[in-house]
Amino acid sequence: MFGRILRRQKLFRSHFRNASLFGKEYKEDHMTNLTPRIINNLGNHKHRIPNHPIEIIKNEIYKYFDQSSTSFAKFEELSPIVTVEQNFDSVLIPKEHVSRDKKDNYYINEELLLRAHTSAHQVELLRKGESSFLCCGDVYRRDTMDRSHYPIFHQMEGPRKLFIRGSEKVENDLKRTLEGLVKHLFGENVEYRWMDEYFPFTHPSFEIEVFYEGDWLEILGCGIMEHRVLVNGKAEDKIGWAFGLGLERLAMRLFDIKDIRLFWKSEVVQEQFQNFTGDFRQFKFVLPERKIEPAKFDLAFWVPEGFHEHDFYDIARNIDVEDAIENVELIDVFTHPKTGKTSHCYRTFYRGALKGLQFKDVEHIDSAIRAALQEQGAGLR
Numbered sequence: 001m002f003g004r005i006l007r008r009q010k011l012f013r014s015h016f017r018n019a020s021l022f023g024k025e026y027k028e029d030h031m032t033n034l035t036p037r038i039i040n041n042l043g044n045h046k047h048r049i050p051n052h053p054i055e056i057i058k059n060e061i062y063k064y065f066d067q068s069s070t071s072f073a074k075f076e077e078l079s080p081i082v083t084v085e086q087n088f089d090s091v092l093i094p095k096e097h098v099s100r101d102k103k104d105n106y107y108i109n110e111e112l113l114l115r116a117h118t119s120a121h122q123v124e125l126l127r128k129g130e131s132s133f134l135c136c137g138d139v140y141r142r143d144t145m146d147r148s149h150y151p152i153f154h155q156m157e158g159p160r161k162l163f164i165r166g167s168e169k170v171e172n173d174l175k176r177t178l179e180g181l182v183k184h185l186f187g188e189n190v191e192y193r194w195m196d197e198y199f200p201f202t203h204p205s206f207e208i209e210v211f212y213e214g215d216w217l218e219i220l221g222c223g224i225m226e227h228r229v230l231v232n233g234k235a236e237d238k239i240g241w242a243f244g245l246g247l248e249r250l251a252m253r254l255f256d257i258k259d260i261r262l263f264w265k266s267e268v269v270q271e272q273f274q275n276f277t278g279d280f281r282q283f284k285f286v287l288p289e290r291k292i293e294p295a296k297f298d299l300a301f302w303v304p305e306g307f308h309e310h311d312f313y314d315i316a317r318n319i320d321v322e323d324a325i326e327n328v329e330l331i332d333v334f335t336h337p338k339t340g341k342t343s344h345c346y347r348t349f350y351r352g353a354l355k356g357l358q359f360k361d362v363e364h365i366d367s368a369i370r371a372a373l374q375e376q377g378a379g380l381r
């Protein structure tokens with residue numbers, strides 16, 4: 001079983017197989033970097049589980065938009081398997097843009113990937129003739145390992161209210177609507193601010209930040225839709241706006257959930273949210289106290305060619321199926337002056353989201369990570 005996981009995880013494959021996703025076979029190629037962990041969790045999304053915090057926030061956003069005079073169609077069952085065209089080209093992400101990188105995305109093959117944002121569906125829905133809609137779904141990104149990053153999370157996209165071209169009302173409408181949403185979620189007295197941003201698919205683009213625990217936290221991106229996006233969506237005679245937001249971000253801030261792994265602990269979610277009624281703004285999540293400090297392991301190795309930090313996190317996540325790792329820090333990068341070889345040193349902190357873990361509880365995970373790295377051609381130091 002482990003052997004299979006390690007082999008499938010190999011970075012440099014000499015031959016490719018087929019990946020089976022939702023019962024369908026997909027051909028693998030040089031771009032494939034799905035891990036068994038991700039494949040096993042494909043479709044294990046949270047936005048449709050009753051009283052899951054992600055579902056609660058989703059419903060609150062729906063509720064807000066349901067009160068408006070425009071009606072918004074809702075889409076939340078679109079497949080997370082999308083084309084490169086949908087995820088990037090359709091929303092004008094340049095061919096060489098860093099966001100297309102293999103290090104940040106889960107590619108099925110060179111044509112398909114697991115959507116990295118729900119914006120992947122904008123054009124497809126516009127083409128179907130939708131004009132104002134909310135699109136919610138699970139999204140997948142390769143990233144760091146800490147208490148606020150998980151390779152699968154949830155986004156909400158939309159709506160785009162389409163006006164006749166030339167209308168000046170559109171920016172006011174965007175600001176008024178999204179300020180209303182922020183107040184609906186965080187209360188009338190929320191401290192928030194507008195920031196200028198850049199997205200390839202909107203111009204101008206903005207972000208809203210809310211003040212949280214002494215700091216400004218970005219919670220939503222938005223802007224006036226680029227004309228080319230509307231052209232791609234066969235709505236070239238219109239102008240409109242769009243927004244996108246991460247539901248975990250909102251839920252963490254609103255319910256005081258300090259560790260993103262908790263969204264995946266169904267027993268806790270059940271226990272704390274099951275009988276959830278009343279004002280969601282009054283509700284606070286209670287994180288059990290974990291008395292034990294995290295167990296720490298350092299691991300240094302010579303990296304194989306083309307190796308990226310995110311490859312280490314994927315190897316670790318693939319083995320750590322119970323989410324015992326709280327965070328990982330890359331503490332040292334060093335290139336040998338003579339051999340030119342580069343070494344990375346990672347410090348892994350083990351502590352469950354619900355309970356402390358001791359050295360003996362996690363030693364086997366650390367050994368398995370070492371073995372997997374060796375399989376990849378990494379020379380342990």
Ligand code: DAH
Pocket residue numbers: 116117118119157158199201202221222223241242243244245
């Ligand atoms: N897709 C963006 C992201 O994942 C969020 C976003 C920003 C969506 C602006 C939008 C938008 O529709 O207009 O970061």
